[in-house]
Each structure stands twice: as structure tokens, then as C-alpha cells.
Amino acid sequence: MLSKFGVFLFLVKVSSSIILNLNLTTSGYYDVNLNFFRWLQSAPTYFIVDGTRYNLSDKSLYSNASYGGNGVDEFGFYQSMRYRYYVGKTIIDCSINTYDTGNYIVFEQRFVTGVTNSRPQSCSGDLHCYQQTTGTFPSFYIKKGQVKNLGYLNFGGSMLGNSEVKTGQWDKTTANLTDGMGGGPIAIFDESGNTVIISPLDNLMSSSFWHEDYPGGRVNFGVMGGTKSIPVNYRQRFILLASSSINKAFQDLGKALRKVSGAAPKKDFYRQNDVTLKYLGYWTDNGAYYYYNTEANKTYEQTMNDIFDYAQHEKIPYRYLQLDSWWYYKGSGNGVKEWTARPDVFPHGIESVQQYTGWPMGAHNRYWAVDNVYARQNGGKYNFLMAPLVAVPNDASFWYDFMKNATSWGLKMYEQDWLNVETLLSNDLAEDLFLGERWLTEMGNAAEFNNITIQYCMSLPRHGLMSTKIPVVTQARASEDYHVIEDQWKIGVSSMFANALGLAPSKDTFWTTTVQNGNPKYPKKQELWPALQTVVATLSMGPVGPGDMIGATNKDLLMQCCNMEGLILKPSKPATAMDIQIIKAAFPDIDGPDGQVWTSLSEIYGDKTTKFGIILAANMSKPYKLRAYQTEFPYQFYDSIVFPYNKPEAGMPFNGKSPLNLNGCTSDKLCLFYLSPIIIVGQHTIAIYGEHDKFVPMSPQRVTDVIYTEDDMVLQLVGVPSEKVIVSYLLDGVQKNVTTVFSTSGTAQISLVLGKTSHVKTGHQRPLAGPFNGFGKRGV
Numbered sequence: 045m046l047s048k049f050g051v052f053l054f055l056v057k058v059s060s061s062i063i064l065n066l067n068l069t070t071s072g073y074y075d076v077n078l079n080f081f082r083w084l085q086s087a088p089t090y091f092i093v094d095g096t097r098y099n100l101s102d103k104s105l106y107s108n109a110s111y112g113g114n115g116v117d118e119f120g121f122y123q124s125m126r127y128r129y130y131v132g133k134t135i136i137d138c139s140i141n142t143y144d145t146g147n148y149i150v151f152e153q154r155f156v157t158g159v160t161n162s163r164p165q166s167c168s169g170d171l172h173c174y175q176q177t178t179g180t181f182p183s184f185y186i187k188k189g190q191v192k193n194l195g196y197l198n199f200g201g202s203m204l205g206n207s208e209v210k211t212g213q214w215d216k217t218t219a220n221l222t223d224g225m226g227g228g229p230i231a232i233f234d235e236s237g238n239t240v241i242i243s244p245l246d247n248l249m250s251s252s253f254w255h256e257d258y259p260g261g262r263v264n265f266g267v268m269g270g271t272k273s274i275p276v277n278y279r280q281r282f283i284l285l286a287s288s289s290i291n292k293a294f295q296d297l298g299k300a301l302r303k304v305s306g307a308a309p310k311k312d313f314y315r316q317n318d319v320t321l322k323y324l325g326y327w328t329d330n331g332a333y334y335y336y337n338t339e340a341n342k343t344y345e346q347t348m349n350d351i352f353d354y355a356q357h358e359k360i361p362y363r364y365l366q367l368d369s370w371w372y373y374k375g376s377g378n379g380v381k382e383w384t385a386r387p388d389v390f391p392h393g394i395e396s397v398q399q400y401t402g403w404p405m406g407a408h409n410r411y412w413a414v415d416n417v418y419a420r421q422n423g424g425k426y427n428f429l430m431a432p433l434v435a436v437p438n439d440a441s442f443w444y445d446f447m448k449n450a451t452s453w454g455l456k457m458y459e460q461d462w463l464n465v466e467t468l469l470s471n472d473l474a475e476d477l478f479l480g481e482r483w484l485t486e487m488g489n490a491a492e493f494n495n496i497t498i499q500y501c502m503s504l505p506r507h508g509l510m511s512t513k514i515p516v517v518t519q520a521r522a523s524e525d526y527h528v529i530e531d532q533w534k535i536g537v538s539s540m541f542a543n544a545l546g547l548a549p550s551k552d553t554f555w556t557t558t559v560q561n562g563n564p565k566y567p568k569k570q571e572l573w574p575a576l577q578t579v580v581a582t583l584s585m586g587p588v589g590p591g592d593m594i595g596a597t598n599k600d601l602l603m604q605c606c607n608m609e610g611l612i613l614k615p616s617k618p619a620t621a622m623d624i625q626i627i628k629a630a631f632p633d634i635d636g637p638d639g640q641v642w643t644s645l646s647e648i649y650g651d652k653t654t655k656f657g658i659i660l661a662a663n664m665s666k667p668y669k670l671r672a673y674q675t676e677f678p679y680q681f682y683d684s685i686v687f688p689y690n691k692p693e694a695g696m697p698f699n700g701k702s703p704l705n706l707n708g709c710t711s712d713k714l715c716l717f718y719l720s721p722i723i724i725v726g727q728h729t730i731a732i733y734g735e736h737d738k739f740v741p742m743s744p745q746r747v748t749d750v751i752y753t754e755d756d757m758v759l760q761l762v763g764v765p766s767e768k769v770i771v772s773y774l775l776d777g778v779q780k781n782v783t784t785v786f787s788t789s790g791t792a793q794i795s796l797v798l799g800k801t802s803h804v805k806t807g808h809q810r811p812l813a814g815p816f817n818g819f820g821k822r823g824v
């Protein structure tokens with residue numbers, strides 16, 4: 045493998061469309077090529093030892109390259125190339141592992157002797173070094189590769205990296221990326237969507253990347269810069285993977301992280317059973333009508349009970365209640381002092397509302413105040429680390445007692461908000477390699493023990509990555525608070541990241557009608573696009589939780605999310621921005637959509653799995669012709685029918701010859717389309733629109749099975765006794781509607797060729813479909 049030129053050539057994998065390989069030199073460089081063109085040029089490795097930075101480039105760091113042997117890890121059989129770095133008595137091994145299977149490479153730093161004083165010397169006083177790395181491997185220059193144009197997508201900041209997400213061109217003009225403690229994985233792509241992603245693979249709370257010397261400059265991947273010393277044999281891995289699509293590259297990253305964590309099957313189970321993801325709920329979060337606002341002259345307790353009465357009267361099937369930050373005690377720096385109900389808010393305790401409504405609770409929490417009542421420092425009984433501005437629980441028993449106590453008032457979903465502030469304001473979390481992981485793991489274990497799920501809010505990308513190891517973290521907020529910014533609904537890009545991590549993205553609460561005057565916090569706010577809000581929440585697979593004023597709910601609009609008892613009729617994959625939208629954002633001159641174009645998918649299980657597509661287009665300033673090959677739907681859709689929302693009679697072909705014209709898809713006139721493959725049954729062809737008046741007309745929560753007989757295709761439906769469902773489809777090109785009303789059995793069958801409905805149960809016993817995780821595995 046070592047050629048006479050002193051160059052290693054590692055061929056990683058030849059797949060149908062992507063070839064990833066490395067050009068390794070014995071002197072410590074490792075360029076990354078895609079399809080035989082250089083994409084990434086390696087930059088010199090450095091490490092900080094005893095407070096001094098040693099660089100490969102200036103020969104202060106010597107590398108001794110050797111074949112590192114082979115072995116087996118989570119990803120299978122690998123071959124390793126190893127660079128051993130010496131600084132005095134300090135030894136650091138950097139390895140590159142390549143695999144027989146998969147388009148990926150693992151980079152590993154192993155601190156064989158450990159490192160003392162791994163912080164930059166500048167790291168005193170201004171804590172700028174917190175945003176850097178203690179060393180780097182890998183490291184790449186930011187400049188054009190040997191392909192025409194490269195673009196990037198850089199998640200960063202709060203709301204799962206959505207608040208400072210950046211996209212643009214990857215070249216010597218690239219401005220500052222969102223890096224350091226707030227940074228996330230970086231995707232680099234070309235104009236056709238070929239993508240390379242680089243992300244940490246372990247120690248997810250204590251690794252970082254650092255954009256050095258911008259514009260252009262280089263990206264360094266390493267141990268977070270606040271770390272004072274690194275223990276003997278500490279190991280940090282990063283994965284670099286390649287794919288032919290941006291969306292697929294994120295799926296592959298999620299798959300790799302989930303493989304390392306091993307928590308995916310349990311997470312899928314919690315996600316499927318999370319009442320706040322399964323059912324419609326009522327929310328009081330920022331932007332909701334009752335956010336720091338009650339009915340006139342009433343307590344929150346009375347107001348919440350009145351919401352219940354209104355919902356009962358209107359038959360709006362809310363199934364849980366979310367309590368935002370207005371109910372507990374705040375202390376220093378507006379952090380939480382005591383997480384119990386204030387008597388002015390709930391005079392009879394949250395229990396009384398829980399008993400009156402029967403609703404399970406989702407409840408918000410924020411960063412811990414340094415004067416919180418639980419900390420030993422303040423006379424409490426639990427261990428906390430006191431950073432200057434916030435406190436960090438450092439005590440498993442704290443979290444067990446905390447979650448246990450909350451079960452007494454029906455807590456089912458714990459919303460940990462302000463994760464960014466807790467992390468960015470705590471020096472301990474920026475300096476201790478193990479604290480971040482321990483903090484979130486102890487929180488998760490205690491929640492799991494008490495059968496409580498968790499939503500992360502204001503999470504940095506690192507919290508999202510870490511959540512792959514914590515089964516009960518089922519969801520994460522994917523954008524700013526409702527009403528704070530108008531574009532809050534644009535979660536298509538962050539949903540791609542959330543979905544990869546196995547999380548349901550949350551759009552946050554919304555109003556279902558335009559005018560709801562009277563909240564002093566938002567005296568003049570209006571909701572201009574209630575339908576858009578409701579559709580986005582429904583397609584997200586995250587919570588559908590309006591926060592309307594009593595008397596102001598548009599029930600006909602809202603109930604298109606759900607069945608009659610509030611079960612959300614979801615797709616199988618959250619709607620995510622199409623590759624072409626992201627590529628267009630990086631390369632404004634290419635032919636792409638000016639606006640939001642997202643796709644989603646329902647998988648209906650049966651004799652064979654049938655996939656139905658969903659396209660959402662909104663906020664487009666110009667028409668765009670979408671081609672079938674761009675949609676990334678399975679091959680079957682290359683010959684398919686596309687139906688506009690609630691127009692089953694207007695089905696059109698969608699295939700290689702017939703694009704879909706996205707025209708007039710603005711925010712107030714969003715476009716929704718549904719795709720069905722053309723299914724051949726005996727002598728007939730069938731294309732299915734599905735259920736009328738639902739945003740997801742073919743949902744696995746409604747259609748539980750498809751049975752093919754010799755000359756018919758039968759849909760097995762579930763619903764609520766007395767609930768009426770109209771199903772539309774094309775039979776040999778002729779549009780049909782079949783109506784069914786569920787009897788007490790709650791099941792019905794529709795024979796599409798016969799055009800008949802019956803209530804006979806099938807012999808098939810199949811579990812409800814789980815969340816789509818993108819790699820063909822169903823949840824438990």
C-alpha cells in the first residue's frame with residue numbers, strides 16, 4: 045500500500061455514484077477526494093502541550109507514520125494508518141480508519157500519555173479559547189477543491205443549531221462559521237448535492253470545531269478549547285462521510301451516531317409512546333395567548349380549567365397540557381430557584397388541574413439559578429457546581445428526586461429549555477471533559493426511571509448529538525419561539541438534522557386564527573398564516589400544540605392534523621428541506637426554488653411497503669418546475685400521480701417527462717401536494733389520494749395495512765367509533781370516493797377495485813408503524 049513515492053492511497057468505497065478516497069502522505073497529510081477530485085486539502089496538525097502550540101508545518105511537531113494495523117469496531121472491519129506525534133515525553137496517536145463497507149472514514153486522536161495544560165496560552169481572562177480546540181485532527185483548509193464550486197451548511201447556535209445556521213460557498217472568502225461551543229457538524233456539497241459531512245462521533249459534549257484564520261482559513265476538529273488537561277489514553281473520534289445527497293448524508297450521519305450509541309431502539313420506543321408526540325395538546329409557550337397571561341381576574345389554575353371546558357364544549361380533543369416558565373420560582377439571573385408551583389399561579393397545586401382535566405403534563409424548565417434551594421451551598425441536599433452565573437446539577441440523586449416528585453402532578457414530558465445558556469455560562473461545562481455528558485445522562489436516566497420523556501429546547505448542536513445516547517430525549521425545538529420572529533415556521537433545514545438524530549423536531553406553539561387580541565406581551569400580533577402553521581406542525585412529526593385564546597380556535601383547520609380523538613395523523617418522516625433548496629441557498633445563481641420546498645413521506649406497511657410522498661412549497665417568490673428525480677422519493681415515484689391538497693379529482697402525472705409546476709406558493713397560499721405510485725392490481729391501475737380533509741391523507745396512524753388480493757387492493761383503516769372517513773383514489777384513471785363510518789370495532793376496510801367498505805377485521809396483525817428513521821428499520 046505504501047507506494048515508492050511515499051504516498052498511501054486508500055480507496056474507501058466504490059458505490060454506484062460516490063467514490064471517497066484519501067491521499068495520505070507519510071508526512072502527516074491526508075487529502076480527501078470525491079470521485080477522484082480533491083475536495084478537502086488537509087491542514088497541518090497541531091497540539092497544545094504545556095501551554096504551547098506545536099505545529100506540524102513549522103516542524104515543531106514530528107510525525108512518525110506507520111500502518112496502524114486492522115481491527116473491528118462499531119462500523120466493521122477497518123484498516124488503520126497511524127501518525128504518532130511526539131512533544132517531549134508526550135505522545136499523541138492520530139489514526140485514520142477506513143472500512144470495507146460504507147462511505148466513511150473515522151479520524152481518531154488518542155492521548156497516549158495524556159496532556160498537561162492543553163489550553164492555549166492566550167486562555168486567561170478572556171475566555172476566547174473556549175471557542176477553539178486543544179489540538180486538531182483532522183483539519184482542512186477552506187478553499188475551492190478541484191470541483192467547480194463547493195458550498196457548505198453549518199449548523200450552529202441554539203434551537204438545534206438553527207439560530208445561527210449558515211450556508212454559503214466553501215472557498216477563501218468563507219466568512220466566520222458558527223464554531224466553538226455553539227458549533228455543529230459541517231456539510232460540504234457540490235451543485236449536484238454530493239456531500240461530505242464531518243462530525244464528532246463520541247465525547248459529544250466535549251469536542252468542538254474551530255474556524256481559524258477566516259475568511260477562508262481552516263477548520264480544526266478537536267477536544268474543546270476550555271479543557272485544562274487531557275487524561276491518559278483519552279480518545280476522541282470524528283467521522284467524515286460522503287453521500288450523493290445532502291439529506292441522505294445527514295441520515296447516514298445519524299445512522300453512524302446511533303450505531304455508536306446503541307440507544308436507537310429504545311429511543312424509537314419512547315418516541316412512539318410519547319403522549320406529546322402522539323396526540324394533540326394545548327401549549328402555553330412563548331407566543332401562546334396564555335403565556336404570562338391569564339383570563340381577566342383569574343388565576344392560571346382557573347384559566348387552564350377553562351381551556352379544558354372550552355375544548356370539551358367544542359370537542360377539540362386535546363390530550364395533554366404544556367406548562368411554560370410562568371409557574372415556578374425564579375431567582376438570581378432569572379434562573380430557576382425552585383421548580384414547584386407558586387400558590388398565586390396554582391393555589392391548589394398543579395395536581396388540581398391535572399385532576400380536573402385528566403391531562404398528563406408537559407412542563408418547562410430553564411437554567412439553574414446559583415441561589416436555587418436544592419444546592420448544598422444554599423442549604424439544600426444536592427451537589428451543584430456553581431459557575432459564576434448559573435448552577436449545574438452534579439448529582440444523580442437530585443435528578444431522581446426531581447423527576448419522581450413531578451410524577452405526583454402528572455409530568456410525562458420534561459422540557460429542558462435554555463440548554464445553550466446553561467452550557468455557555470458555565471465554565472465547568474466548558475472545562476470538564478466529562479461533566480456535560482454526566483449532567484445530561486443523569487437527567488435522562490432519572491426521567492427514564494420515572495417514565496418521562498424529554499424535549500430539548502434552545503439546544504446547541506452538541507446537545508442534539510448527545511441526545512443520540514439518551515433514549516428518552518424524543519424531541520427538540522427546531523426554531524425560535526413562536527411570534528418572536530416571523531420566519532419561525534421555517535424548520536425544513538433543522539428538521540433534517542433532528543430527524544437524523546432520531547428526534548422529532550418541534551415547531552413550537554401557534555394560533556389557528558389570525559386575530560387574538562388581549563395578550564399584553566403581544567398586543568398587536570396577528571397570525572397571518574394559521575394554515576401554514578398547522579400544516580408545518582403536523583408534517584414535523586413533533587408536537588401539534590396550539591396556544592389559542594379561549595373561543596378563538598379554528599377547529600376545522602386544526603382537526604386536519606388528527607383523528608377524532610386527537611391522535612395525530614403523521615407522516616413517517618418529518619418534512620425536510622429538499623437538497624435543491626439548500627443548494628440554491630449556497631449558490632444563488634443556479635436554477636433552484638426561491639423559497640421553501642420540503643418533502644415528507646408516509647410508509648404504509650402491508651404485503652409490501654407502499655410509500656406516499658408529500659411536497660410542501662411556500663414562501664416562494666418565483667415559480668419553479670420541480671422534476672421527479674429531484675424529489676429523492678423511491679424509484680417507484682418516477683412514474684406517479686401528484687394530487688393537489690383536497691383536489692383528488694385533479695391528479696396529474698409526475699414522472700421523468702412531467703414536472704410539477706410550483707406556482708403561486710407564497711406563505712398565505714402554501715402549496716401541498718401528495719404523491720402516489722401507480723399501483724398495478726390485476727387488470728387495473730390505482731393511484732391513491734387518501735383521506736379527505738387531513739394534512740396527511742395517507743398516514744400510518746390511519747391506514748395500518750394494505751392487502752393485495754388477486755384482483756383487488758384493500759386498505760385496512762383504524763379510527764374512532766362514529767368517525768367518518770372519505771377515501772379518494774383513481775381507478776383506471778377514474779376518480780372514486782368511498783365513505784366509511786367506523787363502528788364500535790374502530791376498524792374498517794376499503795376494497796379499492798370494488799369501491800366498497802366493510803368492517804370485517806383482517807387476519808393480518810401488524811404493529812402500528814413507527815417513526816421513519818431513514819434506514820429501513822421499524823421501531824420496537
Ligand SMILES: *[C@@H]1O[C@H](CO)[C@@H](O)[C@H](O)[C@H]1NC(C)=O
Pocket residue numbers: 051067068069073075
Ligand atoms: C497526493 O498528495 C500529494 C502531496 O500533497 C501530491 O503531491 C499528490 O499529487 C497527490 N496524489 C494524488 C493521487 O492526488
Ligand SMILES: *[C@@H]1O[C@H](CO)[C@@H](O)[C@H](O)[C@H]1NC(C)=O
Pocket residue numbers: 090096097098099102104
Ligand atoms: C502554528 O501555526 C499557526 C498558524 O500558522 C501560527 O499562528 C502559530 O504561530 C504556529 N505556532 C507555533 C508554535 O509555531
Ligand SMILES: *[C@@H]1O[C@H](CO)[C@@H](O)[C@H](O)[C@H]1NC(C)=O
Pocket residue numbers: 108109110
Ligand atoms: C516510528 O515508528 C516505528 C513503528 O512504530 C518504530 O519502529 C520507530 O522506532 C519509530 N521511529 C521513531 C523515530 O520514533
Ligand SMILES: *[C@@H]1O[C@H](CO)[C@@H](O)[C@H](O)[C@H]1NC(C)=O
Pocket residue numbers: 208220222
Ligand atoms: C461571526 O458571526 C456571528 C454570527 O454568527 C456574528 O455575530 C459575529 O459578529 C461574527 N464575527 C466576526 C468577527 O465576524
Ligand SMILES: *[C@@H]1O[C@H](CO)[C@@H](O)[C@H](O)[C@H]1NC(C)=O
Pocket residue numbers: 340341
Ligand atoms: C377585573 O377586576 C377589576 C377590578 O376589580 C374590574 O374593574 C374588572 O371589571 C374585572 N374584569 C372582569 C372581566 O371581571
Ligand SMILES: *[C@@H]1O[C@H](CO)[C@@H](O)[C@H](O)[C@H]1NC(C)=O
Pocket residue numbers: 418442443445446449
Ligand atoms: C422532592 O420532594 C421532597 C419531599 O417534598 C423534597 O424534600 C425534595 O427536596 C424534593 N427534591 C427535588 C429535587 O425536587
Ligand SMILES: *[C@@H]1O[C@H](CO)[C@@H](O)[C@H](O)[C@H]1NC(C)=O
Pocket residue numbers: 317318319456495
Ligand atoms: C409510560 O408512559 C407511557 C406514555 O404515557 C404509557 O403508555 C406507559 O403505559 C407507561 N409505562 C409504564 C410502565 O408506566
Ligand SMILES: *[C@@H]1O[C@H](CO)[C@@H](O)[C@H](O)[C@H]1NC(C)=O
Pocket residue numbers: 530531662663664665709710711712
Ligand atoms: C417570505 O417570508 C418572509 C418572512 O416571513 C416574508 O417577509 C415574505 O413576504 C415572504 N415571501 C413570500 C413570497 O411569501
Ligand SMILES: *[C@@H]1O[C@H](CO)[C@@H](O)[C@H](O)[C@H]1NC(C)=O
Pocket residue numbers: 690691692693736772779780781
Ligand atoms: C370526491 O370528493 C371530492 C372532494 O369532496 C370531490 O371534489 C369530487 O368531485 C368527488 N368525486 C366524485 C366522483 O364524487
